[in-house]
Amino acid sequence: MGFEFEFSGTGDARRVPVYGCDCPACERANRDPGQARRACSALVKAGGYTLMLDAGRTDLCETFPPGSFQAILLTHYHMDHVMGLFHLRWGAKHTVPVYGPSDSRGCDDLYKHPGILDFQTPMVPFTTVNLGPLKITPLPLNHSRPVLGYCIEHQGKRLAYLTDTVWLPESSLDWLCEHRPDVMVLDCSTPPKPEPPRNHNDLTLALELVNIIRPGRTLLTHVGHQLDEFLMMNPALPNDVGVAADGMRLEMS
Amino acid sequence: MGFEFEFSGTGDARRVPVYGCDCPACERANRDPGQARRACSALVKAGGYTLMLDAGRTDLCETFPPGSFQAILLTHYHMDHVMGLFHLRWGAKHTVPVYGPSDSRGCDDLYKHPGILDFQTPMVPFTTVNLGPLKITPLPLNHSRPVLGYCIEHQGKRLAYLTDTVWLPESSLDWLCEHRPDVMVLDCSTPPKPEPPRNHNDLTLALELVNIIRPGRTLLTHVGHQLDEFLMMNPALPNDVGVAADGMRLEMS
Numbered sequence: 001m002g003f004e005f006e007f008s009g010t011g012d013a014r015r016v017p018v019y020g021c022d023c024p025a026c027e028r029a030n031r032d033p034g035q036a037r038r039a040c041s042a043l044v045k046a047g048g049y050t051l052m053l054d055a056g057r058t059d060l061c062e063t064f065p066p067g068s069f070q071a072i073l074l075t076h077y078h079m080d081h082v083m084g085l086f087h088l089r090w091g092a093k094h095t096v097p098v099y100g101p102s103d104s105r106g107c108d109d110l111y112k113h114p115g116i117l118d119f120q121t122p123m124v125p126f127t128t129v130n131l132g133p134l135k136i137t138p139l140p141l142n143h144s145r146p147v148l149g150y151c152i153e154h155q156g157k158r159l160a161y162l163t164d165t166v167w168l169p170e171s172s173l174d175w176l177c178e179h180r181p182d183v184m185v186l187d188c189s190t191p192p193k194p195e196p197p198r199n200h201n202d203l204t205l206a207l208e209l210v211n212i213i214r215p216g217r218t219l220l221t222h223v224g225h226q227l228d229e230f231l232m233m234n235p236a237l238p239n240d241v242g243v244a245a246d247g248m249r250l251e252m253s
Numbered sequence: 254m255g256f257e258f259e260f261s262g263t264g265d266a267r268r269v270p271v272y273g274c275d276c277p278a279c280e281r282a283n284r285d286p287g288q289a290r291r292a293c294s295a296l297v298k299a300g301g302y303t304l305m306l307d308a309g310r311t312d313l314c315e316t317f318p319p320g321s322f323q324a325i326l327l328t329h330y331h332m333d334h335v336m337g338l339f340h341l342r343w344g345a346k347h348t349v350p351v352y353g354p355s356d357s358r359g360c361d362d363l364y365k366h367p368g369i370l371d372f373q374t375p376m377v378p379f380t381t382v383n384l385g386p387l388k389i390t391p392l393p394l395n396h397s398r399p400v401l402g403y404c405i406e407h408q409g410k411r412l413a414y415l416t417d418t419v420w421l422p423e424s425s426l427d428w429l430c431e432h433r434p435d436v437m438v439l440d441c442s443t444p445p446k447p448e449p450p451r452n453h454n455d456l457t458l459a460l461e462l463v464n465i466i467r468p469g470r471t472l473l474t475h476v477g478h479q480l481d482e483f484l485m486m487n488p489a490l491p492n493d494v495g496v497a498a499d500g501m502r503l504e505m506s
């Protein structure tokens with residue numbers, strides 16, 4: 001059995017293609033929509049339960065009719081991770097529980113006018129909770145806002161979802177080394193940068209984290225157009241590291 | 254010649270269909286996408302110049318490639334009128350001038366991270382400016398945030414775009430009576446309400462305003478699903494009043 005993990009979006013805040021950009025990666029995505037990257041998000045499915053991980057896709061209402069998911073779990077309140085909620089909240093006849101980090105600001109007027117969104121008590125770092133059949137452990141990340149990554153566990157299989165982050169706080173790194181994930185989904189927004197990156201991993205930091213944590217397999221997400229262009233020229237990655245794509249599914253069993 | 258006005262969206266903040274709603278209006282819009290109402294917005298075209306009026310549609314990048322419009326004019330910074338900017342701002346290689354009311358808050362981090370958006374000095378009520386070949390006069394409206402309506406004039410033809418508003422400030426009402434528009438596009442979000450409406454006109458207030466201002470023709474916009482349902486049962490409106498629809502075009506000549 002186990003669980004299924006589906007990437008519903010793998011792009012950075014600019015998405016791919018970038019509006020008006022004619023770089024090779026954006027031109028490829030314009031020619032072939034299968035290469036486009038929407039807002040970074042995912043669906044986790046187990047035993048008839050579906051959890052939506054981040055809600056930045058603006059077509060949530062059109063794509064996921066009521067009943068398509070039972071709850072939403074947010075990493076943080078940056079617009080590219082919550083934009084879809086601004087329409088979803090005005091839905092009728094049902095409510096949607098929303099879990100996420102402690103962040104008093106939220107995003108624009110989401111807290112003031114939650115509509116059908118039922119914001120839950122904030123998640124507490126390293127305190128495991130059950131959402132449906134899934135065991136979720138929140139892990140603090142390094143970013144310009146309060147962000148939580150999540151270790152998702154079901155029937156002995158572990159997937160760690162770690163975006164948006166630059167490197168990792170020591171406490172989360174230690175936890176992941178002690179609870180080695182079968183799959184790690186990791187923020188890697190840009191190609192290697194000359195200076196230390198801010199807010200998001202470049203490829204150098206991401207691969208260093210893979211070497212320390214040594215998950216069974218790593219998939220890079222939150223990918224920007226410049227990383228896509230870099231990978232078109234330099235496709236070689238370690239054997240256990242891949243690049244996520246919109247629509248990619250992982251069977252965790 | 255004159256100018257062309259195209260409704261790119263005519264819905265209220267909930268849009269039509271409302272997510273998960275099975276009222277007759279939402280069911281109709283689900284069956285027939287031509288009856289759907291997107292975020293309230295419009296395009297104004299004259300002599301090769303295109304002005305985008307509000308930017309709430311989330312598919313701006315996909316629908317309007319760079320060069321499709323020369324500037325954006327905002328009525329206000331509520332999410333349903335600016336949401337499309339959160340993607341548009343990350344575009345490449347060109348800038349977009351954005352005009353609008355004075356509002357120190359803006360929306361989320363738009364001012365902090367404007368990207369390609371070039372926010373202009375705020376519009377001043379009753380002070381006419383030229384945007385391309387269009388003469389634009391900002392008119393204060395009544396809403397829960399600073400909002401400006403606009404009288405758009407070109408070659409002697411006048412269109413007043415008045416949303417979001419409940420009734421009108423005395424000064425704007427006087428101005429409109431003195432400068433009777435050929436076409437008035439007016440906020441009418443709901444069917445007649447038992448209590449005085451807040452923030453948006455109901456049909457009662459909208460028709461009273463038509464009687465006072467007496468424009469050549471009035472088109473109601475910012476329409477919610479309950480007004481659509483009401484109009485399915487009560488389609489009779491005064492001869493000079495119609496209901497806008499997504500995609501509707503007016504030739505102002």
Ligand SMILES: [Mn+2]
Pocket residue numbers: 012013040078080081164222
């Ligand atoms: Mn992000």
Ligand SMILES: [Mn+2]
Pocket residue numbers: 076078143164
């Ligand atoms: Mn972020």
Ligand SMILES: [Mn+2]
Pocket residue numbers: 265266293331333334417475
């Ligand atoms: Mn509105």
Ligand SMILES: [Mn+2]
Pocket residue numbers: 329331396417
């Ligand atoms: Mn408004």
Ligand SMILES: [Zn+2]
Pocket residue numbers: 017018021022023024025026027225226
């Ligand atoms: Zn590009």
Ligand SMILES: [Zn+2]
Pocket residue numbers: 270271274275276277278279280478479
């Ligand atoms: Zn409805």
